Amino acid sequence: MDPPQQIPPRAPDPVITIAHVCSKCTGALGDLRVHEGTGSTGAASRGKLVQGCRACYASTFHTPAYVFDDATHLLVRIRAHQFGHVIPYASAHAPLRFAPAPLARPPDGPLQCRAEGCSTRGGNRRQASQKCIEHRCKSCCIDAAQAALQSNTYRDSCKAHAVAGNAGAPILPPPPQHAQLAPLQLQYPPAQPQADLIPAPPARQPQPQPPAGHGGNPGGRGRGRGAARGPVGADGSRQLARPMSMTWVNQHLGPQDLVDTGKVARQRLDAIVNHTVDLIIFHTNGANPLQLQLQVPSFPQMQLSAHSVLLQSLEINNSAWIDLYNHPGWKTLQVSTAFGVDKHRPAIIRIRPSLLVELRLEDCPGMDEILSQQSRKRVGTALVSPPKKLARTDNFSAPTQARYIESFNPPSAPPTLSTPSSAVPSLPFTSAMVARPPPVGRNFPHGFFTVEHQEGWGYYDQLHDSGSKTSIAKAWPLLFPSSHYAKTTATKYRGIWLKAPSDIKEYFIARGRTPEGSWDVFAAACTANAMGQPWRPEPSVLEIPLIPEPVVQASAPPPAFKAPPIADEQPSTSAVEPAAPSSSDSNHTINPGEFGVCSFCDSHFTIALSAKAVALLGKLMPSSTLTPIPANPNHYVASLSHQSAAFCQQHRTDSLLLPLARANHWPEHINYAELSDRTETVAMIPLQEILEDLDGSDFFASSSADPSKFNKDTAYFGELGYSVISRTVRTLFPAATITAHYAPLSWDQLIEQVLIPEALICLIVDELQVSPEEAFDIIGGNRERCVARIREETATLSEALTPFPMSSPLLPPHSLSPSLLEPAQWEEEEHGSPPPPDPLTLCNFCDAELPTQPSDSLIACARKLFDISVPCPLPENPLHRRISHQRTADYCAQHRFEQQHIPRAIVEGWPFKPNFATLFHRILNLSRPLLNLCQVLDQSFFFTSAREYYGTKVAQRSSLGAQYSSNRSSQHGAGYYGERGYQLLVQTIRFMFPSSPDFLAKFQPLTYDIVVLEILLPEAAI
Incomplete structure (x- = not known):
């Protein structure tokens, strides 16, 4: 074992020059202290005397590293001389030893113990801890500490092994009476001229006169024989022969320490502003209200009884009663009751003369005007319906700047369409349209319709032809408002617009602001035309009606045209009653069933299509081809087959969920942009009350019994709404702020299984105005009734799925009658040449035949490749797509394996799920x-x-x-x-x-x- 390192017994006390200004940021430096060895400097700075900057936290070191206990005694001696105190005997005789240099940081990886002879039973060296002060193993570190203790030598404490250190200080004799140490040399930096950017240190104030009875020359000049002359400093000025007492030093340095820096002062003022609320207090019958601003330290909760000055001014006490306005009514509270406040809205308070007597509204001047200006957003616990969006018709609405754009007249009569006889009434038109600002954050070019592209680029062409030198970048806010300008993107899509054939432009411009007139459909038609596929407008089976703009005044609708079945909208979305159905609809019944037949999967519609399904159908029809089959003469095949699969999945989901939603009057449209604010407003305070009494929550009781049986429910708000609510609840209640005892659940389980379901109930109660029990049935009971139907329908849908990428017809396609074929096709059929393979059965990337029953992993892989590939039709495979071979290698290898080997495995009876456990x-x-x-x-x-x-x-x-x-x-x-x-x-x-x-x-x-x-x-x- 290595002997403890010996330290020199004594070093002279250093001369400390105390600084006042930081050399980096010119901020005020703190008091002298001993560095503890933490922070970025590490163990190498432990035991140094240092001053820290209060603004930038930089460290100014004054001494080398000493033994920590010795440095502490040195600081005691310095402060005693600085303030004129008596030095304690232990500090006066304590040694001052330099600390040993810390060991170098070892390289990453295993580290062997530095002690000699430290090895395991197998003869290998033991591993040491990199954080040990001597890079030893735990047993050797303990032995070294015991050896240092027995020999009374210095050894620092080891935090890695939790081993205490030993100061190794000498044993002092008993202190004599009146032991005191001579003063230490302590210097202050002289005042020197600084640069303009660095303020000079504060000037020394003249020393105040000592109190009477302290002796000294009352004349202050010291010219007599007995006058004591102080020592002469380095700058020639005389210093005090006797150190100043602590009373005078504190009186001189105290005001300097109370001065805040600019940053600290701004932070303090910002905190005051953020905790300041507006109060409107109606205090006397017939008197004008008192409007004042008050700082609330307990923000966002306030208690009037905590503001004694305000109560004294209003001449009320803690037993008084007040009325607090909480839309749409008033709540009666006691002065000592806490209530929520918001710095963006004033708190309206009426002081009641007594509990049974209140100030009437006619006795409060200006009450009606103040209440009319309050927003509907609340911070209280009241559960009321959220505000509905209405067209503003007031006179103070800011007018929008309009520009003249040449309008394109639509066709005189809309085309007649073949729709089921049960089509619902078409949406109305209005003759008077009100200009409105475009929506914020539109994406160019996909967020604009084709007619808007024509208007924007047409306006720029007019500017250019008139001789204006305005660039596209400067004119962009007028061309495509509320969109971001990027030069490369604008140049690329302007080129596509200029190269597009005029007949394609005219066709999609005539579609107007409908899903059929979107830029994506227009660009797909231009791409197909550029690849050699002649474009022609296909007759659509279902036409999408124009989406009306918000109107102020209703006008008589034009003659109704045929439209597909559209789900009933909420009454608040339109101010005009729908037109009556046209009597000519019954003459165009093609598909059987009450709501018609899907043109892609040939299944019957069991309910009117929702708005989302209609939008998907509008994008799907222009790129689809009519392929009649005996079961459905209006059968279509989509070129982008994933869109047809999405549409079919949407109308199947609508048939399962919409009847239940409409029967219970659930909203079919949820404003996800306001859902986070609604969750914070409606559910925050109830959730806080639940955390205070978790035992009263049914969700907490059931989850505590068995957390594994929890089933997440997203039926009412959907996956997107559930994710918004989950993110908001997690933000409102982080793990560090929850003080309640929620064992045996973890924080994630508490949020997911207790707080989020409780928040869902609060939102449903607020939305539907139902009781909490009915809201619980909505997210609990109805869910289980829907799950069985959804699972059954999903199983049926999975059986109908064919190889990627779309679902095949329920019946095999039949060839057309020879009478409908061309003569060249007659000869080909007579010779019996094999028909070409069905593109739906070929791989979109290697053109090989796909398995008849692809696995789920194969379908999932194909969908990922489909999203990142681009169409590249080939003569033998019109559905071919282009992508790098490195991305499709695994997918093609898997479907070849399933095509070649899976059939043999089925015939041979091989197990598809081997028991790997045994x-x-x-x-x-x-x-x-x-x-x-x-x-x-x-x-x-x-x-x-x-x-x-x-x-x-x-x-x-x-x-x-x-x-x-x-x-x-x-x-x-x-x-x-x-x-x-x-x-x-x-x-x-x-x-x-x-x-x-x-x-x-x-x-x-x-x-x-x-x-x-x-x-x-x-x-x-x-």
């Missing part, structure tokens, strides 16, 4: 047959094959390059156990037959890896 023990049971095989290797086919293949060229043929050039490795595997079983077999066989010279001698000249992978593994698999 495979390890089954392999261990084969140890005896494998050992017997090692005794008679000549009877093993795999050993004979390996010996013939490798022979004397084991090193060459077992190299990595030779293995890649040969398919031999693919011939040895785990059979139907797959990759997971292969890894388990390899690890188990290596465990059963470890590598040893005696074992490998039986398999000469083969290596250990060849024996395991090509002989024992296939034998065990068989």
